[in-house]
Amino acid sequence: MLDATLRAFALLFTGDADLWRIIWVSLKTSVVGLLLATPPAVLLGYLVAMHRFRGRRIAIWLAQAALSLPTVLIGLLLYLLLSRHGPMGPLQWLFSQSGIIAGQFVVAIPVLLAFTLAAVQAVDPRYAETAIAHGASRVQVMARVLHEARFGVMAAVLSGFGRVISEVGCALMVGGNIEGETRTITTAIALETSKGEFAQGIALGIVLVTIALLMNGVLMLLQGDAHVAKDRP
């Protein structure tokens, strides 16, 4: 255990090309998937939170239920869609980074949607009404409300990132864990552990933990003055 941990640090600090390639693929697919998922999910979360329509409760229920959807199931569905004879087969995204990005997009959507929904619902409705009463358009009202909910929306984005960077099922099934191409931090950890090669797994685990700490640190810094910015009732 100690020996594996020491070798893990050695891999990290000697700039092991394979290791850093895995980290790069993970970060790239996660960030791109998240960036693609954020605008539609935040917009949808805002619309569901702010508007009353038939089936709204069902939409909220589905959004919250999707949070607990196993990523391996999302991977299976995407696999079927992206496989050669599937409806999205012509894209040739299966076992490619594009496929993983599509998977991260789908995995991130429920987290972003549910967290944004909760964040916008928590905003006092008087903010939107004040904006409307002072002549704001629908888009301007949305910008105002999302600004008031910004800490919750940021938490949604960071939680979404945490979800996509740490998921293994979808990336494994859609990416295929191809060395140097679609091997991500989590799929590499799973593979190396199954081979009894713990050093690389521990090194990648350290990277994941560091990313999680950084993400939460950023969120705490951003929320640092939230208590001052928040309006009193």
Place this chain on the structure above:
Amino acid sequence: MIHQISIQGMLGATHARKGDERRKSLLGVKGLRKRHGERLLFDIGCLEIASHSAYVLTGMNGAGKSTLLRVLGGLERAEIDSLRFEGMEERPYPYPRALRESIVYVHQHPVMFSTSIAHNIGYGLQVRGVPKIEAARRVEEAMAWAGVAHLQDVEPGRLSGGERQRVALARAKVLCPKLLLLDEPTSNLDGQAREQVIELIPTMVEAGGSVVVACHDRDLIGLPGVQRLKLRDGHLEVRQ
């Protein structure tokens, strides 16, 4: 009582000056009904708001004062048979653009956006696309008018109730609304804060707009030159 006399003086002067002018109808609503489920909250046959006029809207708690102001401000829907604004027939819904740009509603407990005080006051100008230099000048004037210029570096979340109400009035005043709807602006204020807010209300009429204030405040209800509207048992009574 010094404050009371000065307020009455201001409104009396306004009333006398306006008495010489022919007051035009600003807003006319006929057949205004609001239901909460099956319950009919109010059924108003005719509501006329004249330009350059001040009104107080009274009624028991739950009579529908706030709801009526919110309906007029386009924040709630109601059944409306006909709507006229500045002599033009308008469709009630979607809430007409002419009304949206001319009527401002201020909450009983106004919220402050989590930006600066100046940005809060200039919000309506910003969304209307008023050039920054002009907006800054008008914000400065509004801050001076409301007596909040010294608060520009204060976090909005740290304002007192009276300061918040004055900033909210400045945020509305800066838009020079033709009709300002104030929902119980003094209900949670006392002492100097209350008097400061009361002093600002007549000056809005002086500036050329009309004001409807929902309130229980005797000092506001008893002001000369202010027309009294009372919601009672779902109907609107007009008293001079």
